Amino acid sequence: MEAGLKLEPLLFPQIVKRLGKESERPLVKKEVWSFLLQRKEKKMLIRKLLALSAALGTVLVLGLTARAQEVNTPSAAAKSITRIFDPVIMEGRLFPELMGKKIEKLRLFAFLDAEFKPIPFQIDEKLPDGSYVLPNLVPGVRAGKDVTTNDEDQGLFDENDDLIFLVKDIGDRAVRSLWREGYDKGMEIVITDPLTGGKGYAYLLHFDLPPPPSEVDYVKLHIGEKRITVEASRYTMGGPVNATYFDYGSRIGADGKKGPDILDRAEKVRAKAKMRFLRIGFIYATDVVTKSYPLAWKDGPVRVITRAKHATDLKIIKFKMSGYAESYFYFNYLIRPTILELPISMGKFLSSFDLYGAIDFTEAIYGAKVYDAVNTRGTVLDGKMSEAEKALITDVDHGWVLGIHPTMGAMLTRLFFPPEWLKHVKRGSYIVDDETINEEPEDNPGQIKVGYYLGNFVKCLTKGRHVYYEHFYFPEKLKWGEQDKILNIVDNPVKTGTGPGIE
Numbered sequence: 001m002e003a004g005l006k007l008e009p010l011l012f013p014q015i016v017k018r019l020g021k022e023s024e025r026p027l028v029k030k031e032v033w034s035f036l037l038q039r040k041e042k043k044m045l046i047r048k049l050l051a052l053s054a055a056l057g058t059v060l061v062l063g064l065t066a067r068a069q070e071v072n073t074p075s076a077a078a079k080s081i082t083r084i085f086d087p088v089i090m091e092g093r094l095f096p097e098l099m100g101k102k103i104e105k106l107r108l109f110a111f112l113d114a115e116f117k118p119i120p121f122q123i124d125e126k127l128p129d130g131s132y133v134l135p136n137l138v139p140g141v142r143a144g145k146d147v148t149t150n151d152e153d154q155g156l157f158d159e160n161d162d163l164i165f166l167v168k169d170i171g172d173r174a175v176r177s178l179w180r181e182g183y184d185k186g187m188e189i190v191i192t193d194p195l196t197g198g199k200g201y202a203y204l205l206h207f208d209l210p211p212p213p214s215e216v217d218y219v220k221l222h223i224g225e226k227r228i229t230v231e232a233s234r235y236t237m238g239g240p241v242n243a244t245y246f247d248y249g250s251r252i253g254a255d256g257k258k259g260p261d262i263l264d265r266a267e268k269v270r271a272k273a274k275m276r277f278l279r280i281g282f283i284y285a286t287d288v289v290t291k292s293y294p295l296a297w298k299d300g301p302v303r304v305i306t307r308a309k310h311a312t313d314l315k316i317i318k319f320k321m322s323g324y325a326e327s328y329f330y331f332n333y334l335i336r337p338t339i340l341e342l343p344i345s346m347g348k349f350l351s352s353f354d355l356y357g358a359i360d361f362t363e364a365i366y367g368a369k370v371y372d373a374v375n376t377r378g379t380v381l382d383g384k385m386s387e388a389e390k391a392l393i394t395d396v397d398h399g400w401v402l403g404i405h406p407t408m409g410a411m412l413t414r415l416f417f418p419p420e421w422l423k424h425v426k427r428g429s430y431i432v433d434d435e436t437i438n439e440e441p442e443d444n445p446g447q448i449k450v451g452y453y454l455g456n457f458v459k460c461l462t463k464g465r466h467v468y469y470e471h472f473y474f475p476e477k478l479k480w481g482e483q484d485k486i487l488n489i490v491d492n493p494v495k496t497g498t499g500p501g502i503e
């Protein structure tokens with residue numbers, strides 16, 4: 001799928017690792033810059049490089065030129081980036097000035113309303129293999145193969161650790177004399193909207209005696225004996241500890257008011273399977289037969305990360321499947337990559353595996369209008385199958401669904417499949433809106449299901465490792481036609497850069 005590579009800034013560390021290639025470019029620029037150029041030599045050398053650039057046409061030369069213009073800008077600039085939902089994830093390698101510093105002595109600032117203020121951020125340490133360090137273990141779990149609680153450097157900012165913050169919190173450009181007093185090392189961060197060129201700025205500074213960080217905490221995790229709940233700024237989601245699904249979800253308004261529970265089960269993932277040699281068919285209900293075993297978590301001010309091991313025991317055919325799911329919960333969205341590990345190709349013993357995956361909502365969702373990339377006229381959830389719902393276009397591949405409720409706001413979900421899966425299946429539209437028919441288990445009787453019909457999935461389930469991603473966004477106000485505001489987070493991600501700042 002075309003968005004496969006663009007996913008990387010947000011997603012699973014092993015996959016994100018490839019992003020390193022992109023992130024290295026600014027570092028190369030920076031290093032070459034400091035190493036080669038003394039200040040007074042800059043202009044002359046750039047002229048020479050420019051002369052060479054026509055012949056060489058290299059990205060490096062263009063990069064140097066762009067940086068030189070930035071450095072020479074005489075005055076600070078106002079924030080012009082208008083995006084609000086986007087998270088920013090930047091690897092430590094972009095911050096050569098701050099390499100090896102203690103993370104606890106770093107602070108992130110924005111210049112807002114002519115004041116240099118601390119903003120919410122966190123640094124999530126990673127191991128060289130790209131996996132996140134998760135400091136909190138679920139009782140009974142021991143650190144080891146599945147989870148590590150400490151980075152190799154015990155809390156220093158290294159090249160593979162991630163700095164995380166939200167675009168909505170960054171600010172104007174501040175000249176160095178305005179940076180917070182008392183810092184000894186620091187770097188300017190420039191965030192650019194690739195579509196509009198709009199920019200915003202933040203400042204990562206190191207202190208011997210750091211001032212208090214921002215007090216804002218966007219998301220909190222509660223792990224009890226029976227349930228896991230996440231309370232984020234704009235939603236609450238929860239489910240049984242050993243379940244792969246959520247069975248509670250409510251919107252939280254900007255005024256802090258919590259709406260009703262809109263989730264019966266997110267998601268029901270079910271297949272009608274047929275055995276290859278015996279003429280036996282059975283229903284495979286992933287959300288019922290797959291158990292989740294939480295391993296560890298990190299709860300920071302900008303996001304919560306949880307990791308769980310999944311295990312499926314299909315007793316009927318003595319087949320065991322395992323995997324992991326990691327979840328990243330932010331201000332008003334969550335991202336969930338799932339890794340499947342198959343010991344054998346399912347096609348060896350199944351002739352078909354007719355699959356759908358959908359969220360079953362509660363009746364609190366009634367009145368919401370559902371759209372997707374293919375069904376653009378919208379249908380209304382009300383517990384009854386309308387003619388339009390029966391006539392949905394189901395055989396065209398698409399990867400997102402948008403629901404807009406008249407009072408509760410919007411919900412946009414995305415489903416990213418590995419390209420090898422999309423050779424065999426389409427993510428077709430799927431709505432069953434019928435309060436009279438149950439599909440057990442039902443916490444809320446009736447089906448108000450919205451998701452994807454995937455068809456015969458058997459060719460996708462080959463031996464080995466597969467990763468797919470689900471994104472859930474809860475924008476407060478979003479009209480049909482404005483969905484690019486959300487889709488651009490992944491499809492046209494913000495560009496990140498760092499530099500020494502301006503005098």
Ligand SMILES: [Ca+2]
Pocket residue numbers: 125126127128151152158159160161
């Ligand atoms: Ca590290």
Ligand SMILES: [Ca+2]
Pocket residue numbers: 125126151152153154155156157158161
């Ligand atoms: Ca580290």
Ligand SMILES: [Ca+2]
Pocket residue numbers: 379380381382383384385386389433
């Ligand atoms: Ca309906």
Ligand SMILES: [Ca+2]
Pocket residue numbers: 264360361442443444445446447448
């Ligand atoms: Ca139901």
